[in-house]
Every structure is written in C-alpha cells, then in structure tokens.
Amino acid sequence: MEPAAFDVREFARTAQGSLRDDLDLTRYAAAPLRGDVVRVLDALAVLEGATMAHLRNVLVTPTHKDARVTAFLVTWAYEKFWIADALRAIVAANGGAPRGWSGAASDAGTHRRAASAGRGPVRRALAGFAQGWPVIGVHMTVGLVDDWMLRAAYERVARASANDALDAVLRRILDVKERHTRFFQEEASRRLAASPKAAGLARRELARTVWPLGSTVLGRDDRDDLVRFVFGGSEGDVLAARLERDIADLPGLDRRAAASVLRGLAGGPAA
Amino acid sequence: MAFDIDRYTATSVSVHWDDLDLEDFRDHPLLAGALRTLRYMADVEYHTVCYTRDLLTTPSHREADVSAFMTMWNREEFWHGEALAAVLAMHDITVDYDALKASRLKLGWKDRLDPIKQSVLGSLVGSDFVAVHMTWGAANEWSAITAYQRMAELEEHPVLAELLRRIAKQEARHVAFYTSQARDRLAASTKAQKITRFALSRFWAPVGSSINSTDDVRHVMTHLMSGPEGRRAARKVDDSISGMPGLDGLTIVQDALDGLGIPA
Numbered sequence: 334m335e336p337a338a339f340d341v342r343e344f345a346r347t348a349q350g351s352l353r354d355d356l357d358l359t360r361y362a363a364a365p366l367r368g369d370v371v372r373v374l375d376a377l378a379v380l381e382g383a384t385m386a387h388l389r390n391v392l393v394t395p396t397h398k399d400a401r402v403t404a405f406l407v408t409w410a411y412e413k414f415w416i417a418d419a420l421r422a423i424v425a426a427n428g429g430a431p432r433g434w435s436g437a438a439s440d441a442g443t444h445r446r447a448a449s450a451g452r453g454p455v456r457r458a459l460a461g462f463a464q465g466w467p468v469i470g471v472h473m474t475v476g477l478v479d480d481w482m483l484r485a486a487y488e489r490v491a492r493a494s495a496n497d498a499l500d501a502v503l504r505r506i507l508d509v510k511e512r513h514t515r516f517f518q519e520e521a522s523r524r525l526a527a528s529p530k531a532a533g534l535a536r537r538e539l540a541r542t543v544w545p546l547g548s549t550v551l552g553r554d555d556r557d558d559l560v561r562f563v564f565g566g567s568e569g570d571v572l573a574a575r576l577e578r579d580i581a582d583l584p585g586l587d588r589r590a591a592a593s594v595l596r597g598l599a600g601g602p603a604a
Numbered sequence: 605m606a607f608d609i610d611r612y613t614a615t616s617v618s619v620h621w622d623d624l625d626l627e628d629f630r631d632h633p634l635l636a637g638a639l640r641t642l643r644y645m646a647d648v649e650y651h652t653v654c655y656t657r658d659l660l661t662t663p664s665h666r667e668a669d670v671s672a673f674m675t676m677w678n679r680e681e682f683w684h685g686e687a688l689a690a691v692l693a694m695h696d697i698t699v700d701y702d703a704l705k706a707s708r709l710k711l712g713w714k715d716r717l718d719p720i721k722q723s724v725l726g727s728l729v730g731s732d733f734v735a736v737h738m739t740w741g742a743a744n745e746w747s748a749i750t751a752y753q754r755m756a757e758l759e760e761h762p763v764l765a766e767l768l769r770r771i772a773k774q775e776a777r778h779v780a781f782y783t784s785q786a787r788d789r790l791a792a793s794t795k796a797q798k799i800t801r802f803a804l805s806r807f808w809a810p811v812g813s814s815i816n817s818t819d820d821v822r823h824v825m826t827h828l829m830s831g832p833e834g835r836r837a838a839r840k841v842d843d844s845i846s847g848m849p850g851l852d853g854l855t856i857v858q859d860a861l862d863g864l865g866i867p868a
Binding site: 341342345348351382384385388392397398399400401403404406407408410411414418 | 613650675678679682701708
C-alpha cells in the first residue's frame with residue numbers, strides 16, 4: 334500500500350472547536366434566509382451531527398483496530414459536532430426550531446431503526462468478520478463520497494441564499510471539512526488501489542448505502558427535499574456529474590459504481 | 605444535580621502540557637515499574653473509542669445529550685493518551701499508532717464478539733441496560749481518578765503530579781456525567797437496579813483488564829492499590845458506587861483486588 338501522508342496528530346492538535354464566535358447571528362435580522370434554505374441547513378445539521386450512529390456502524394468492524402483511523406475519527410466527530418452546532422444556531426436565528434438536539438422530540442424506536450440504516454450492529458459486526466481488513470477501505474470510501482455530497486450541498490446553499498453572513502460561515506465550514514475529505518480521499522485511494530477485495534466490497538456498499546449518511550434519521554420527505562434542493566435543476570446536474578466523475582475516478586471503481594450512488598440518491602438505496 | 609451538557613461541551617478542551625517541563629524526566633526519570641503502569645494507563649485512554657463502540661450498540665446513543673457527551677469524552681481521553689505518551693517518550697518509550705494497533709490486534713475473538721454480545725443483551729433487556737453502562741462508566745471514571753491520584757502520591761514527581769492532576773480534573777467531569785445519568789436511571793427502575801447490581805458484581809473488572817494481560821493488570825493494581833493506603837482508596841471508590849440507588853453493599857473494586865491476590 335502507498336504510504337500515508339496525512340498527519341493525523343497535526344489534525345488532532347489543530348482541531349476546530351466551536352464556530353459560535355464567528356457566526357454573526359445578528360445580521361440575519363436584516364437579511365433573513367429563505368425558508369427552503371433554512372430547512373436545508375436544518376437537515377444538514379442533523380447529518381453533520383449523526384457521527385455517533387455512524388461511528389457505531391464503523392467501529393463494530395475491524396476498522397476499530399486501526400488506531401490511526403480511530404484517532405482521525407475522534408477528531409472528525411468533534412469538528413462535525415461544532416459544525417452541526419453552528420448550523421443549528423443559524424436555523425434558530427432565522428426563526429427555525431432546530432431538530433436533533435436536547436429536548437427535541439423523537440420516537441426512540443424509529444430513530445434507532447433509522448440510525449442503523451436497515452443493518453444493526455450485529456449484522457454489521459458479523460459482516461465485518463467476513464470482510465476483514467478491506468472493510469477499512471470501504472468505510473473510507475463511504476466517508477469520502479458522503480463528504481463530496483455535503484460539499485455539493487453547501488455550495489448549492491451558498492449560491493441559493495446569496496447572503497454574506499451565511500456565505501462566510503459556509504466557507505469556514507468547507508475549510509474545516511476539507512481536511513476530512515483529504516484524509517478520506519487518501520485512505521480510500523491507497524486502500525482501494527491495494528486491494529481488489531476492498532474495491533469489490535466498496536462497490537457493493539456504495540450501491541446499498543442510504544445517501545447521504547445519517548439521512549434515514551431525517552425521514553423520507555425531508556431527505557428527498559434535501560436531495561432535490563442540492564442535485565435538482567441544471568446547477569444540480571453539474572454537481573451530480575462532478576460527483577459521478579469523482580467516484581468513477583477512484584481506484585477499482587467505475588462509472589457503474591458511480592451510477593449506483595446517483596440512483597440511490599434519486600430514489601433511496603439501489604440494491 | 606443535573607449535568608449541564610451545553611456547559612460541558614462549550615468548555616471541553618484537550619489537556620495541555622506545553623507549559624510543563626517534561627525535560628525534567630531526563631534528569632529525574634520514572635522507574636521501570638511506574639513506566640509500565642503509565643503505559644497501561646496510556647493504552648486505556650487511547651482505547652476509549654473502542655469502549656464507545658460498546659456503549660453505542662445500546663439504545664443510549666439515540667439521545668442527543670449522550671451523543672454530545674461521548675463526542676467530547678472521546679476526544680478528551682484521546683488527549684490523555686497523548687499526554688501520557690509524551691511522558692513515556694521522554695523515557696524513550698514510543699507509543700505510536702502502529703503499537704496501538706498491534707495491541708488491539710492481540711484482543712482476538714473476545715473483542716470481536718463484544719459488540720454482538722452487548723447488542724443482543726441491550727435489545728433483550730431494553731432501555732434499563734443503559735443504566736448498566738452508565739454505572740459501569742461511573743465506576744471506571746472513579747477508578748481512573750483514584751489511579752491518577754495514587755500514582756501522583758507514590759511517584760512524588762512534581763511534573764508528573766501536575767499532569768495527572770489536570771487529567772484527573774477532566775475525569776471528574778466525566779464522573780459527573782455518568783453518575784447523573786446512572787442515578788436517574790437507577791432511581792427510576794428497580795429492574796435497572798437489579799440488572800446493574802448483577803452485571804457489576806459478576807462482570808466488572810479493573811479498567812483495562814479487557815485490553816491488557818493479567819500480568820499487567822496485577823502489576824498496576826499492586827503498584828497503585830496495594831497496602832493500607834491502596835485499600836483505603838479502593839474502599840472510597842466502592843463507597844461511591846454503593847451509594848447509587850439500589851447498589852448498597854457492593855464492593856466490586858475490593859473484590860477485584862482480592863481476586864487478583866493484591867496484598868492489602
């Protein structure tokens with residue numbers, strides 16, 4: 334396998350905490366965001382904050398043995414926690430009632446089923462036995478594709494809202510997420526290139542993942558609204574084409590694998 | 605008193621040691637026995653994310669407060685590992701990701717089955733199982749604080765003592781979270797009390813037992829918890845645990861020391 338260049342210790346040392354001081358929430362009073370933008374930000378807050386459910390799915394497999402990967406994920410979850418916090422604050426400043434936080438009503442059973450995305454820890458742990466080490470490459474690929482999708486979402490929101498205050502925050506958020514993407518991309522590329530088994534498993538996982546990660550918690554309607562907002566229309570087509578190309582360019586993946594992700598985005602899991 | 609999760613997340617920081625003179629260890633190094641204990645502690649701290657996994661297989665992860673706490677807790681414990689690794693590095697002992705991976709690999713099948721076992725138990729017992737996890741977490745955090753305090757007392761090394769004091773201070777907030785969760789859940793359900801009592805008295809073992817050899821566990825417990833002072837510290841932890849609703853009379857730490865043959 335290619336040696337890794339990403340410095341996880343440096344990433345952990347320079348983690349971005351709360352973004353609250355830079356939000357400038359008072360500016361929304363004069364220039365409030367559109368209702369559909371607020372709803373998308375609310376959905377993105379839920380997705381960014383869904384790290385613990387995702388960690389569970391990942392850590393019941395051999396991925397938890399890789400101390401470098403888990404060190405990354407600890408800081409990754411921390412940074413995403415504060416991204417979600419920033420998004421919720423913006424939603425609240427624009428008259429919304431952010432979901433997925435203390436006191437938010439949710440049906441426990443539904444949430445649990447949703448968080449497991451159809452496959453609970455037992456099934457994932459058992460599958461992990463058979464998949465072995467290549468499953469790390471699968472998780473890195475899934476993380477990467479999810480990051481690409483959310484980047485598209487932030488870009489779309491920025492263009493649709495044309496709001497300076499929000500623009501500045503979204504740029505900050507994309508900066509924070511850039512390191513996540515870089516780690517996932519390097520890990521996915523070297524692991525997929527080194528192992529045909531990893532690539533095969535990744536193709537399968539991409540096709541059956543409910544995209545974006547954590548979106549089962551949103552409920553079908555909100556998820557569909559989000560996907561339509563980001564990937565709808567001619568601007569959305571451009572972003573979808575970029576996503577498709579990026580996935581197809583990964584070692585061991587191809588246009589078919591990329592198409593399965595887009596099919597999943599359009600109508601739930603393809604497999 | 606209820607745990608203020610917003611305050612906790614807003615004030616959660618990685619433990620810092622930039623201002624401490626670690627070079628002092630070059631002139632006044634720790635002895636081999638202490639270094640072995642320190643290495644054990646570093647392993648435990650780095651491993652926190654693996655305990656998270658077990659905690660996450662139970663229904664508790666769906667609660668926003670628990671999720672927020674675990675995000676910060678994981679990161680704080682990771683940095684405790686880094687801090688202890690920095691001290692070990694001054695003694696030319698390297699704890700890098702490869703070394704950690706190697707020790708995780710040694711766990712083998714038991715570790716692989718853990719999430720399955722936990723998950724099955726969790727779904728059989730239902731939400732009362734969360735009480736077990738929270739009480740277990742409280743017991744572990746109390747033990748960790750006690751271990752750091754004992755280490756500081758025994759080694760009488762000012763730089764080490766200050767670093768361990770900072771770490772223990774963060775662990776105290778973890779205790780506050782776990783006890784507030786555990787107390788509420790235990791107080792609300794006699795079934796939770798019974799299950800927790802059963803699980804702790806039957807299965808609890810000193811923190812790190814599942815990831816280290818029995819030799820290492822015995823070394824650390826003898827180093828930190830033997831003799832009258834060690835026993836007094838153990839009793840204090842037991843008193844805290846048995847002070848929780850429905851857990852009176854439990855002496856799991858002292859029992860564990862007896863089981864390992866640690867001299868009182």
